[in-house]
Amino acid sequence: MRHITLSQAVNEAIAEEMRRDLTTFLIGEDVAEAGTPFKVLAGLVEEFGPERVIDTPIAEPGFMGIAVGAALTGSRPIVDLMFGDFLYLIMDQLCNQAAKAYYMSGGKLNVPLVLRTNLGATRRSAAQHSQSLHALVAHIPGLKVAMPSSAYEAKGLMKTAIRDNNPVVILEDKLMYNDKAPVPEEEYLIPFGEAHVKRAGTDITLIATSSMVQVCEAAAETLAAEGISAEVIDPRTLVPLDEATLIESAKKTSRVIVVDEGHQSYGITGEIAGRINEKAFYHLDAPVLRMGAMDVPVPFSPALEDITVPTPEGVTENARKLMSGEMIHAA
Amino acid sequence: MRHITLSQAVNEAIAEEMRRDLTTFLIGEDVAEAGTPFKVLAGLVEEFGPERVIDTPIAEPGFMGIAVGAALTGSRPIVDLMFGDFLYLIMDQLCNQAAKAYYMSGGKLNVPLVLRTNLGATRRSAAQHSQSLHALVAHIPGLKVAMPSSAYEAKGLMKTAIRDNNPVVILEDKLMYNDKAPVPEEEYLIPFGEAHVKRAGTDITLIATSSMVQVCEAAAETLAAEGISAEVIDPRTLVPLDEATLIESAKKTSRVIVVDEGHQSYGITGEIAGRINEKAFYHLDAPVLRMGAMDVPVPFSPALEDITVPTPEGVTENARKLMSGEMIHAA
Amino acid sequence: MADTKTNTEDFMRMYRQMVRIRVFEDNANQLYLSAKMPGLTHMYSGEEAVAVGICEALTDDDRITSTHRGHGHCVAKGADYKQMFCELLGKEEGYCRGKGGSMHIADQSHGNLGANAIVGGSMGIATGSALRAKLQGSDDVTVCFFGDGATAQGLLYEVMNMAALWQLPVIYACENNGYSEYTKTEEIAAGSITARAEAFGIEAFTVDGQDVLAVNDLSQKLVARARKGEGPFFVELMTYRYHGHHVGDINRDYYREKEEEAIWKEQRDPIVNFGKWLSEEGIASAEDLKAMEDEIRAEAKAAVDYALSAKYPDESEVDMHVFAPTDPATLRPGA
Amino acid sequence: MADTKTNTEDFMRMYRQMVRIRVFEDNANQLYLSAKMPGLTHMYSGEEAVAVGICEALTDDDRITSTHRGHGHCVAKGADYKQMFCELLGKEEGYCRGKGGSMHIADQSHGNLGANAIVGGSMGIATGSALRAKLQGSDDVTVCFFGDGATAQGLLYEVMNMAALWQLPVIYACENNGYSEYTKTEEIAAGSITARAEAFGIEAFTVDGQDVLAVNDLSQKLVARARKGEGPFFVELMTYRYHGHHVGDINRDYYREKEEEAIWKEQRDPIVNFGKWLSEEGIASAEDLKAMEDEIRAEAKAAVDYALSAKYPDESEVDMHVFAPTDPATLRPGA
């Protein structure tokens, strides 16, 4: 199968859906000629023209609100938010308006809208351009949340998102845009709410989102060499969450680590750990461990930034501890 | 001891601190003559004048940003955000600016600022005026988060917040403003990061925030009549979180329910449950149960709204199940 | 003044719609005072000529966005009493199945995109509706209602900038009733509101919001021009709210004087003055108008009674409508 | 033109500061090109007269807020090379102990409240600093720097409204360099930028941002007036950035023409032109100026070398500075 970058995968998904559905359009800052700073959307304005690939002024709340209005009245906008850190600016339009319109109108008005943005640190972009804020949107009823872990997921999830009748937030890891993965030529979609077992295993379950899937796959590799068989699972969508697959794996392996790049406290590792603890409690040999990013603003200095996020070594280390029966926090 | 309302307690705390420290000021919509729609700040403009009790236009991002700038340069603003639902509007100034300034400046600039706002449903105010969004701010490093559960806490935590050198978000339950509690005449402060055991017990731990403390106290009363001794603990601050007290209680009782009015998924019950599961795992007889608000926008209809939040009956019911050794989710 | 003969029907409909709003609000207030309505509500009484003058210039295909003070827009855009009162009381037959209530009320089928409890929250929505019209080659126009207080929200300037750059068919209708909550407009708005729109290259107008004909006349012209792609436009409508900020705001001496209220109510009432004009012009006698009002009051009473005894949504509805269904067939490749 | 004799020192300092900015950026660019700098950075080259003309009208007590393109403001407000380069490289001796980097750089001790990676993010902060000054009876003035692109952010209009209502000592300095990222200003700004400020009742000015004396002259006047409580003010400074949006933006033909760049660089360079004027006026010879530049280049090289070999913050610093300490004594009753 051909290998393409995550960036190309996103581009293809959007192009295919824009060809298929004339009510779709792209809107955001420097999405047209520039194709975004990450060049993910390069070429789309040439094919679809400036009416459907719309450059906006630097007014995130404004163009987000405009997208909501267009979606409410029959368009299917794809909103490009240049950095995930700008989510804070559009929370009102996203969470008070888009997320609630269907419910507040008793099912009369819906908002078929995709918000694509990114996450991920270690790009030396400091505290306001490196945040992984998926926990904020996952908490708000009415929003679906997807986090691709490779080019394959990026394409399939994006296509599903565009066809969904609800607001969907997709967060791509900005360090993965050039990562290649096998992506079929034929069209495919990835359903929401279906976790993917990236690597089967029997001794321990590593649940990981976005780029942390790579981190856990690397850890699983190391562990395999030590005779520990780790199962790596990517939930792919946080909302809806495929709880069943996660719990099944937890029951099978009896040991779980949840790895995510959002800040650990009050983030998504708590939710996933909480559900597994609650629903697989009697099968667990050890507490579910959580590994999120440190609870600090992302520092600029490379010497500091790299230690704020989970690494393969850290995951391996914790997996070994769990496997050796070390009584973590047993006191 | 005298009994005063939560509203009076907040008012007293602010007045005392404004007398004590001339760099403090209040800023927000209709905080002066109107004393806010809930009348919590009534009388303050008469004492401190319109220079220190500042009515703003309806521009939440704007006055929040202004407060950050004032705090960065030597004032201690107390920002009044009329409804917790408007947090979405000020997230950028709160989370990208206030929360990160101290860190990004390497400790050179700090933001001593209090943001007081509210939470709580069942007031028939529908989806945009009923949210409990503390999970969003608790997730962001650099913010402290306090949630008073009675007039006593409201006063003591507010005074501590105003003296703290960091941005502090205080969320009051808007249905509790008229609830009275004993509040000493003498001055007192409540330190951050110290949970309060509201009611001692030995069989089961109920961890509850804000108005859910009342809910759990009522449940504990019912349970007591049935011979079940429930311990009710109020963390009082989510950040910093007094993990030690919570874990100690969990180890003692071996059974825990976490009750909170924020949406359950990706909210704070997951964090608290996650930490207890992790750190008291070998002492638990049953999984930590989580009871948050339903994952739905808050409906207007009284027939629907009341069933979205945890009730004493619901807590009692779950506590009974845990106590009877019923194997919850044991399949 | 327009040709009264040919326009009789229009005039009478405008009068009727204004009375319908006033009567709706009287009943809403009564429901509150008698503790039969859950929560609070913001009444539109006094501002009827604004909503009616504008909405009478619109077709059902045209859209509006509304505010926390939304009953007037809802009635003016063609809603029925029964479903409105049901919504106000949280009943299943309400426009939003009781899930929205007063602050989210809307007759969606007549192009009302919803009341909004976030001040300024609908400015983007209205502008986006206009963008959709332009992209899809539809000639409908969207009117964005908001208050003087809402002009303080930065969102307005963001979307006006884009509406102007892209020449969108949207009309920003600023209902300047002199107050935002308990604060006078001059204390919260520096400079000139219309100049702010003009600075973005948007044609702006000020009109007497108590004169339904003046409002309608201007609206007709602007809607026609917006349809032709000459938008956006901005209109500031000078008006007044008779009640407090919401039904619970009874003692308001500390922020506005009784005399001021009296002057507006006694001298500038949009319904009374338009009624007088209709009589003077020989279009309708005082008796005709009284009869119309009686009929409307009776209709309202019946609707209120209906709503009071209508059923609440079933508890099972609580987690319905969080997500709109997507046809699974759509989610297959190629579909 | 001002009295050259008495102002010689000022002129020479302005020239020096402009050169210091240019040289700083040349070195930053070099560090990027040689892969010695972590991340990206936005260069101020070409816009030196703006920062210097304004900051030379300020005292150390006056505050500024800066932007993602913040090195120029930082130098102009009095920062040292060594700590700046250390910051750029993420070293412990940087102004922010390496935690901020280029986009958060600031010499806080000279009243720089920080560069900001959120476009428009500092508009509230600057206005709040001015509110603090007014509340505390201090006569300092705050200057808020931002780009033409940032005028699209609604926050600007929210805070200008309050600054105007409360007559705050703040100057909004819009650096109009013709582009926001890869887009021309006319494509993202409808109407007139200065008219937007004027609509809020704020006096607004346009000035040639390549003429340091014109900028400084206007700034002196406005700062003096703001100190007396006559603020706020708005200034649009017409300028140009020589490099791409950031150091990595090399191929920019698709959004701006090489000829355009050439014209600005060759005919309107603020340093060259001011240098010529200094020579013409007999204030400094071309040789004097060359010598000054050489000295500055040497200082920069030394600072870069120092920074390159300086140490990174210790790993233990990673969770320092999340919260500022509060003296426990303060937290006792009565304290």
Ligand SMILES: Cc1ncc(C[n+]2csc(CCOP(=O)(O)OP(=O)(O)O)c2C)c(N)n1
């Ligand atoms: C974002 C936001 N801020 C504050 C409020 C509280 N609030 C509701 S109505 C109102 C005043 C609105 O004034 P205006 O826009 O003039 O409308 P009016 O009530 O006069 O019709 C305020 C402050 C709100 N609902 N939303």
Ligand SMILES: Cc1ncc(C[n+]2csc(CCOP(=O)(O)OP(=O)(O)O)c2C)c(N)n1
């Ligand atoms: C809120 C926000 N939106 C978008 C960006 C990405 N961005 C960084 S600089 C920039 C252009 C800013 O243009 P302008 O304000 O004119 O400043 P200039 O770069 O020209 O100095 C953009 C869009 C950002 N940093 N913050």
Ligand SMILES: [Mg+2]
């Ligand atoms: Mg008003």
Ligand SMILES: [Mg+2]
């Ligand atoms: Mg620019």
